[in-house]
Amino acid sequence: MNTITRLVVYAIISLTFATTHAQNKEVDSLKKTSVDYKIESLEALKAKIEKEEREFLKQEIEAINERLDAKQITAAEAEELKKEAAEKRAANIENRLAIIDNKIELLKRNDSIYSSDDNESFVIRIGGDEDYEDEFVFFGKKNRVHKPRKYDRRTTSDLVFAIGFNNALIEGQNLDDSPYKIGGSGFMELGYAWKTRIFDNTNFWRLKYGFSFQWNKLDIKDNQYFVNTNDEITLQEFPVELNKAKFRTTNLVFPVHLEFGPSKKIDKGDYFRYSTHNKLKIGLGGYAGLNIGSMQKLKYKEDGNRIKDKQRGGFEVNEFVYGLSGYLAWGDTALYVKYDLNPLFKDQAFDQNNISLGLRFDMD
Incomplete structure (x- = not known):
């Protein structure tokens, strides 16, 4: 090298x-x-x-x-x-x-x-x-990290979901004569609720309150649809055959119910809770809120073409919504009814008020 x-x-x-x-x-x-x-x-x-x-x-x-x-x-x-x-x-x-x-x-x-x-x-x-x-x-x-539970929790919360049949009670008519289909008309409700025990030493009386979105749908019969004529809402026959005519309102409401019924006290020494699992519950109250949308959906054929027409707004629906509601529950499932005290439309020859019946689920 x-x-x-x-x-x-x-x-x-x-x-x-x-x-x-x-x-x-x-x-x-x-x-x-x-x-x-x-x-x-x-x-x-x-x-x-x-x-x-x-x-x-x-x-x-x-x-x-x-x-x-x-x-x-x-x-x-x-x-x-x-x-x-x-x-x-x-x-x-x-x-x-x-x-x-x-x-x-x-x-x-x-x-x-x-x-x-x-x-x-x-x-x-x-x-x-x-x-x-x-x-x-x-x-x-x-x-x-371990954190001790609160000794007494007087307020709880849960998700509320309800679904069932919907229709309208019309002045001077029976429900059998309703222009809306019983089977095709329905409602759905989704919201959040809080429940507070009213008294210190008993859970028999509770106040249930919260907010919900309600969707009320009417399935119109006899080839009819809603028409706004100078701010007056009427049902008129459609010029061609309708495959479907549905009208839906969307409301944001704030329900309040007085709930009562038995419950079981579970005492763990350093904390206690009341349970209504598998207990009968009754709730009576009402709701108030605002209409936040309305839509009419029409399906038909014209010159061989399938037409889907969605008309939003312009139906003079009452903006302020209020009504009565109640439920009969066993555990987390209830039979639920609600009725709008306000007429569906601001100006109509005969007042009609929305009514709903179905099942309600309060999911913890």
Whole structure:
């Protein structure tokens, strides 16, 4: 190997060694940065744990005071329960902080082993009782944290869905003489409702309230359709044979019902709930709101072509909607009826009021 060749080889080896050394230093620096970041996060978590446990203790003491005010426990029993809660929370703080301190020491001693996985995370669980719920984010992942339930929850909420038959009661006519088909006319309702227990020590009387979207559809018979003549709405015969003539209104309403019926009290000691599962419920009330849309849909053939005509608005529908409603329920399923006290149209020779009958489902 001549002198020039040796120099080239030595240069390559030196450059490779320098590059590798620099890369190793960079990796070590990144590891140190990752470890320092995790240690800082753990130190911050220690303060959060103390604050969290104090907040949980505050909630537990409030629940004990509620039981004392309701005369379910004596003052002496309340003090003993508060003492036990304080001791438990103090022990929780001590144990959880010890876990954090051990994790910090583990990272300091074994940074080359435990800092290589940036996705590493761990979960702190205290108690394991299903009556606790909440979560926090640590190292980018969600973990369960236990939070005591509220002792008495007087208000609950659920999704409301109803579907069934729809028609109109017309002044001077029986329902049998209605110009709308019984089978083809229907309604649907979708909304959200809250239910609040009215009295402290009984769940027999409840107030149910919320908001709903109602879709009321009329299937028009005898080849007729709605016509607006100088703001007066009348049914007239269509010039050609209709395959379909339907009229639909869409309302946003705010129902309120007084609900009553038996329920079962479930007492868990540190909290209680009332259950109406498989119980008879009756709700009586009404609703008020606004009409937010109307549409007439016509289907027919003209010169061999199929025509679909959707006419939106212009039917002088009453903008303010209000009525009476009620339901008879067993569990979450109810027989449901509603009746609009307002006439469907502002100006018509004979007033007609929408009426609906169907099934209602209150889904928790």
